[in-house]
Amino acid sequence: MTWDPDRYDDVIEELPGYDELQDALAAACTGRNVLELGTGTGETALRVLARNPGARWTGIDGSEAMVAHARARLPGADLRVQRLEDPLPEGPFDLVVSCLAVHHLDGEGKRDLFRRIARVSDTFVLGDVVVPERPEDAVIEIDWVEDLPSTVPEQLAWLREAGFEASAEYVRPDLAVFIARR
Numbered sequence: 260m261t262w263d264p265d266r267y268d269d270v271i272e273e274l275p276g277y278d279e280l281q282d283a284l285a286a287a288c289t290g291r292n293v294l295e296l297g298t299g300t301g302e303t304a305l306r307v308l309a310r311n312p313g314a315r316w317t318g319i320d321g322s323e324a325m326v327a328h329a330r331a332r333l334p335g336a337d338l339r340v341q342r343l344e345d346p347l348p349e350g351p352f353d354l355v356v357s358c359l360a361v362h363h364l365d366g367e368g369k370r371d372l373f374r375r376i377a378r379v380s381d382t383f384v385l386g387d388v389v390v391p392e393r394p395e396d397a398v399i400e401i402d403w404v405e406d407l408p409s410t411v412p413e414q415l416a417w418l419r420e421a422g423f424e425a426s427a428e429y430v431r432p433d434l435a436v437f438i439a440r441r
Contacts, residue, residue, distance in 0.1 A: 274359075275398050276431040281306050281358060283428065283436045284386035290314055290354030294379065296343055296372075297321075297360020301329035303386075304336065307356060317348050320360075343372055350379030358386040362408040366417075369409060373421040373439075381441040383423065389414070389435045396432035411435050 285306040291314050295304055298318030308314055316336040320326050323340045330338055339348065343364060355376050361369055376383050388408045391397050401408060411427045414437060418425035423439035430436060 276434045280386045280430045280434045280436065283430050284356065284358050284384055285310055287384045287436060287438050288354055288356055290352070290356075290382065292351075292353050293317065294348060294350070294352040294355045295319070296347075296355065296357035296376075298329050298333075298338060299325050299360070301332035301336075303356065303358040304329070304333050308333075317352070319343070319345075319348065344368065347375050347379050352380040353382060355380045355383045356385075357383075359388065361385055362388045362406055365407045366409055366413065369414060370417040370420065373414075373417050373423070377421040377423060377441060383418070383437070383439040385414075385437040385439070386430070387435065387437075389429075389433055391432035393432070398431070399433045408433075411437075 281303060288307045288310065290311060293307065293314050293316050295318040298304060298320040304316055304318060308316065316333060318329065318336055318338045319341040321342040326338050326340050343360065361372065364372060388399055388406065390408050390410045415425050415427060418437065418439045422441050425437055425439040427435045427437045
């Protein structure tokens, strides 16, 4: 899927629970040297940086257009066109953060990413779409082609397998924030 960065923020803000997810994620983030996975338009970075002024920011996103848009909003950041499946930038980072990007990976892709994150940081905060415990609680439309969310228990298991102590808080039944530390 190709997103228009000039319209993305308007579209994504219509996602039920979007602001609550961003706020919960930003509140859980502390770091001076941060790696963001799936920078998009830079909205998450701006929210986290507001709570961590002066932090050094490195961000990756698979879309050249999104990275160009984010560069205008984050002039001091090191932003790279790179997919989540690619090798991560060399760390160490005090924090890796991602909001609404990891659900595009299948289960094995998430498991592999969590292992790779553990090699570059001791702290990972993830805010994302999850499969709710009760199917009738799903509000966010999932296409099961581009969107491949997993359950909270699956992701907690993969984070623990990667060496993290992890917990999750639901923002709504189909959105959660994971905090993982080693």
